[in-house]
Structures are given as C-alpha cells and as structure tokens.
Amino acid sequence: MPTILDVARKANVSAMTVSRVINGSGPVNEETRRRVEQAMKELDYYPNSNARSLVKKETRLLSLLITDITNPFYTTLARGAEDAAKRLGYRLIFCNSDEDPAKEKEYIEMLLSTQVDGVLFAPSGDDSLKNLRLLRKQGIPFVLIDREVPNLECDKVLGDSMLGAHKLMEHLIENGHRRIACITGPKHISTARDRLQGYLATLKLHDLEIDPSMIIETEYTLGSHQEVMQKLLELQTLPTAIFAANNFVALGAIKELRKHGWKVPEDISVVCFDDLDLLQDLDPFLTVAKQPSYDFGVFGVQMLVERILGTATSNFRTIVLPPEIIIRRSSRNINAALE
Incomplete structure (x- = not known):
C-alpha cells in the first residue's frame, strides 16, 4: 500500500507538504498542490482519516459490505460477523450497497481512507471485480460471502x-x-x-x-x-x-x-x-x-482474520455451506x- 512518503517522492516535495495538501493545514502554491493531488491519484493513495500517519498501524477494524441490510439473510449474517469479530478482538463497520456497484465503489474508497484491516464482501454482481481489484492493489485482505465474482481467486464462504x-x-x-x-x-x-x-x-x-x-x-x-x-x-x-x-x-x-x-x-x-x-x-x-446465514458471517470473519494475521494457508480457500x-x-x- 502506498504511503505519504511515496506520494512525496513522486511529486518531488516533502512529506510535510503532502500533509498540508491533505489536511489543508498550511500554505501550498497551486502548482505544487496539483502535483501532489496527481501523484495521489496515480498511486491510488487514500489518506488515513483516523491517524493521518506516516506509518500504517493496525486499526483492528473490519468492514462488512453487504447488498441489502433489510433482507433477513444479511441481517442474521451481520450478527454472526459482528459476534465473531468481537470475539477475535476486532470492531466491525457495516456498509450497505443496495445492489448498486457505484455505491459499493464509494464505500470501498471510504474504507481505504479509514484503513480497515480487512473486508468481508458480498458483491453486488460481476461488476464488483474492479472494486475488489482496488482492494487487492492496496493490500487489503478480503473474503467474499454469499456470491462469487468470475475471474477472481480469493477466500470465499458460499451457499450451495x-x-x-x-x-x-x-x-x-x-x-x-x-x-x-x-x-x-x-x-x-x-x-x-x-x-x-x-x-x-x-x-x-x-x-x-x-x-x-x-x-x-x-x-x-x-x-x-x-x-x-x-x-x-x-x-x-x-x-x-x-x-x-x-x-x-x-x-x-x-x-x-x-x-x-x-x-x-x-x-x-x-x-x-x-x-x-x-x-x-x-x-x-x-x-x-x-x-445458515449466521455461519456465513462467523466463518467469513474467521477466514478474514487468519488472512490478516498471516496464519492462513497460501492457497485461497472456499467454504460451501449446504442449505436446509x-x-x-x-x-x-x-x-x-x-x-
């Protein structure tokens, strides 16, 4: 994941200047501001809205991004994810895409800024591939739940x-x-x-x-x-x-x-x-x-935390849960x- 120092090097300015551009905390001439913003865009750099730090720190934050919180399937899944996250020492941010890939992208960008440690992701559809590639490019672990996306190898918890x-x-x-x-x-x-x-x-x-x-x-x-x-x-x-x-x-x-x-x-x-x-x-x-919607959330968080901590196997895993x-x-x- 790119850092503020990477942005500074690419824009040929100091890290302090990049910080001023990000936070609006000091005078920066327009040409310099433009170079910094262009460097951020080219590097896909998202400022840490929590710390604004030069050093990335573990946030102990996970995100659950689902498609319809009004559906009882996802409501129960969210409960399972929250319980598992709390048990493992993490907090969970809930996001609801409403089956809308554009809204999904907005949440992904917000989560990159927040610098969550990982994302439990129910994709809105096949077009979610570009959003998931953005997470991977930024080095954010993720686990797909309920739905797959073609041409993407990753950890998954699916129903049959x-x-x-x-x-x-x-x-x-x-x-x-x-x-x-x-x-x-x-x-x-x-x-x-x-x-x-x-x-x-x-x-x-x-x-x-x-x-x-x-x-x-x-x-x-x-x-x-x-x-x-x-x-x-x-x-x-x-x-x-x-x-x-x-x-x-x-x-x-x-x-x-x-x-x-x-x-x-x-x-x-x-x-x-x-x-x-x-x-x-x-x-x-x-x-x-x-x-077993509750189990989707539990297994998903467990797999995600294992991937974050580096205790998961190198090969991606798929758990398939049969229906009753x-x-x-x-x-x-x-x-x-x-x-």
Whole structure:
C-alpha cells in the first residue's frame, strides 16, 4: 500500500507538504498542490482519516459490505460477523450497497481512507471485480460471502445454490407439479445463475419440458414484482408452482397472486431460497431452502482474520455451506388432483 512518503517522492516535495495538501493545514502554491493531488491519484493513495500517519498501524477494524441490510439473510449474517469479530478482538463497520456497484465503489474508497484491516464482501454482481481489484492493489485482505465474482481467486464462504434449487424442485415434482415457473434473479449475480442452473438441471433430470415463457428475471430486492407476475398470469396455461430465487422475490410473487385472487398454495404453490426468520416466527408459511446465514458471517470473519494475521494457508480457500429444506404451507401435493 502506498504511503505519504511515496506520494512525496513522486511529486518531488516533502512529506510535510503532502500533509498540508491533505489536511489543508498550511500554505501550498497551486502548482505544487496539483502535483501532489496527481501523484495521489496515480498511486491510488487514500489518506488515513483516523491517524493521518506516516506509518500504517493496525486499526483492528473490519468492514462488512453487504447488498441489502433489510433482507433477513444479511441481517442474521451481520450478527454472526459482528459476534465473531468481537470475539477475535476486532470492531466491525457495516456498509450497505443496495445492489448498486457505484455505491459499493464509494464505500470501498471510504474504507481505504479509514484503513480497515480487512473486508468481508458480498458483491453486488460481476461488476464488483474492479472494486475488489482496488482492494487487492492496496493490500487489503478480503473474503467474499454469499456470491462469487468470475475471474477472481480469493477466500470465499458460499451457499450451495444449485443443491438448494435442486432439492426445492425435487420437492415440487414429487408432489405432482410439472409446470413450474422460475422467477430468477439478475444474471450478473452468481447465486441467481446457480439457482437457475439447478432449476433447469432438475427439469432435465425428470424429462420435463423447459418452457422459456415460464422463466422470468427480476431484481433480488423487495418490491411489487408486478410486471413479472403479470407475465406469468397472462400465460395460456398457468404454472402450478413457482420457484422464486430468494425470499423477497417470493413475497412479491405471493402479494401479486393474492391481489389477482389466486390463493397460495391452493391455486399455485410457491417455494424459495432463504427464510424470513423473525419476520414469520409467529406464522411460518414459506417452503424454503434455508441457508445458515449466521455461519456465513462467523466463518467469513474467521477466514478474514487468519488472512490478516498471516496464519492462513497460501492457497485461497472456499467454504460451501449446504442449505436446509424446510417444508411449510406454501407448497402442496397435487398428485390426488391429477389422478
């Protein structure tokens, strides 16, 4: 990671002059200021907003950068990360990108300025690669959680999305469903691709028709999903079940079905990835592939601290956590109705 001394050498000025430019603490002529700022830019130098020090010191700070803090999956993951960080003697800074790579970049730049010791990172999508390369260029260790990014070797804690999708589809097929729609997430997100692949592979395994009109892409975030459901409800032959890529997608689908007078599961069954945890403790309803979200945070922080302390193996590691299939009232057996 470049230091203030590197900036001073490149700009051909003293470290004190660089400090004055950074802090606005003394007179610097405009030409000198321009050279210093250009050197900082070329070196990707980010001032330490905590210490403004010539010597980089360990901050005992970690960051958790996730995509949607309102999603119960990430809320529980954050709890696990915080508990693990505290146990290991670190503090945790929470950042929420809202699935926005531009906002994600802003947080990365802020974290570089703060000089955190490491980042636990749930990427907003494949475009996160350039942000992760910036962290690596600056020598900041990171661990990916929940999602992968193509063409990047690093430590990861992932769920088995293909396995979970396969098991949910097997549940529906065993219960008589043959026309199963898939509301998938954005194709630039690895979990969406894996869950769609699990859906398709299971249909092929059972020699069931793959109908492109019943595969619809939407966002992972909580919203009306009105247009998505409108496409399904306009089909000449409706699906008997919907496989939703995550819990928020499932909630949006159920809301729209009810708005149009369709009952779940009497008319259409709905299954999805990720549970709702505290949001549905009083009336558990959704059939889900529940991921151990707390463990994502715990394992992620443990791997990150090992990388920071230099106790990790030289090879990057991947932990894959299997989901638990929980059968509830949102899916039903239609075998009897088909006989």
